[in-house]
Every structure is written in structure tokens, then in C-alpha cells.
Amino acid sequence: MIEQIDRISRLSEEDWSKLESIIFDIRIKIISLDLPTRHAFAKIDDEFQRWVLLAVNTMMLDILAATAIKDYTDRRRR
Template sequence: MLARCYLRASTDEQDAARARDDLERFAAERGLPVASWYVENESGSKLARPELFRLLGDSKPGDVLLIEQVDRLSRLNETDWKRLRAELDSRSVRVVALDLPTSWTLAAPADEFTGRMFGAVNAMMLDVLAAVARKDYDDRRRRQAQGIAKAKAGGRYRGRPEDAERNAAIIKMLKAGQTWATIVMATGASRSTLARLVKRA
């Protein structure tokens, strides 16, 4: 059994690796070897996340997908969450989240009965927390839209300022022929940002 640690933040401005120390400590306390780290800046509301699916592709049956919170794995709508759950189940990957104590038993060997019992409890709790995470996402989006509409009506809305210095550096790296993977690692920018900037390069 190996841990594959997944770290995600929604925007380029956020530090996706912020929780690394907590995950390392959790794994060390349980003698759980960490096979690899998967870090990306992508929205949890999107199913298409390169690092998440690289993790799934690397995983062996019984491996642990270790996350800080369930919302780091999913803010997906119900349809996409079911697709992700099916992918996890088909690969026999165990989801262990620091904010879900019922999942912690899955980070240690157990007999068949105990494993199945806690697996069932954990699956139910994952569904609940994934639904809560999606509701939180929808609520924040609605409040944001209301705030923008109000600001526009008052002539105060100008949108989020662009990080011109970082984007200029990315364009320079693109022109120099650097790979997207290298640029993402060096700058923390998302692939969607690179796709937008490559049109300027």
C-alpha cells in the first residue's frame, strides 16, 4: 500500500502545496510510504484535471489517494462526481482525507470485514462531503455573480487584474520552446492560463 498525495488549489494565486507538511506528517505517523506528489492549480469543479488523472493512472489496487480535505478532490456536480467515484472504485483506490476521520482506517492494513465496513462508511461520508463542497461552490459563485452585477450597475466593476509580470515571463518561456510541464512547474500557472497566453506568444 502506497500513498499518492494530491494537492490542489483553484487559482494560480493560491499555493497548491500549502498542505504538504500536514500530509507528510499524517503518512509518517502511520508508516505509510509516499510514492509521489501530484500538485495542480485547477478548479475542483472540473473533472478534467491532468495531475489527478496522472495519479489515477499511476495507482495500483489498494493505493491511498491522500488529500487534506474532500473539497481538494471534488467540487464536482453530481454526474461528474459519480464518474470520478466509478474511476476510483474501478482502480480500487482508497480515498483518505485529513478532514474525514472515518477514512483514516483505510490508511492501514485491516481484515476483510473491517475493511469492507469502514469502506462502506467512508464511501457514504465521501458522497456527503462532496455534495457539501459542491453546494459551497455554487453558493460562492452565486454571491460572486450578485456582487459583480451590483458593481457593474454602479460602474465600479473592472475585473481581476492580470499578473502582467508573471504572464510576460510565461510568454518568454513559451517563445524559448519550454514545455508546458516545465512552465507550470516553474510558475505555478494553470494549463488554461498557458492556453490563453500561447495565443500572444
């Protein structure tokens, strides 16, 4: 559990891709307080809903990570 996704994504795009692969390869669930679907994982008994929520969370994780990477790169450039 992390406060914000940018806590683990202040990396280069290449390094984030490596970390993301590790996270998904060993099936770590990232629960971030800035993901609006974070608590839904604990309440799902239906396998289909679990897969859909995982896909949505993964997409949101990628979007937030891309935003954090861009922000980090812009700050370093300035």
C-alpha cells in the same frame, strides 16, 4: 492522500459522479485528512471490518462531496 475532500469535489454533480465511478472502478483509496476514519484502513487485518470501514468511508466521502458541491455552487451563484 488529500488534505480535504473538497479538493477533489469542486465539480458539478455529474462530473463528481463520473470521477467517483473511476475512483471505485480502479479501486483507488482516497485518504482525506478530514475523514475521521482515514487511519483505520492501515490497521485492519479482518476482511469484514475492512468492508464495513470501506462502506462508512464511501458514505462519508459522498456526504462531504455533496456539501462541497453545494458550497461551490452557492459561491458561484453569489
